[in-house]
Amino acid sequence: MRYKHFKPLVHNFSHSFMGGCNYVDDGFVFEDLITLARSRRGAPVIIQWWPQTADHDPELSDRVLKSIGYYQIWLPELADNLACPLSHLRDYRTEVFLTIRRSVAVRAIAHDDRGRAYIYDMEY
Secondary structure, three states, X not given: OOHHHHHHXXXXXXXXXXXXXXXXXXXXXXXXXXXXXXXXXXXXXXXXXXXXXXXXXXXXXXXXXXXXXXXXXXXXXXXXXXXXXXXXXXXXXEEEEEOOOOOEEEEEEEEEOOOOEEEEXXXX
C-alpha cells in the first residue's frame, strides 16, 4: 500500500475526466459540465466517485452520465496499477463550479483512511 500514490491518482483521474480526450456521443464531457456550472452561478456540480453510487445530480446530461459510468469502471483499475487500493480511500469527489471571477473551476477532493486530504484544482 502506497499512500503517496493517492495524489497522482486524484490528479490523473480528474484531469482525464475533464480533459479533451473524454469525448462521448459526439461531444466533450467538460463542455456539458461547464455549461451546467455556469447556469448554477456558484452552486457546484458534484460527481461522487468513491464510494461509488448510481445516484448522481439529476441535471447531468446523458453524455456526462455515460462517461461517469466508464470512469467508475476504470477507477479501481487505475488505483490498483498505482498500488493504492480504493479500500484505503474514504471518499473522492469532483466539484465543478463558477468562481467569483466568473471562470469555471474544478476541484477534486479525496480523503484516505488516515484522514489526509488530497486536493487537485484546475481552472477553465
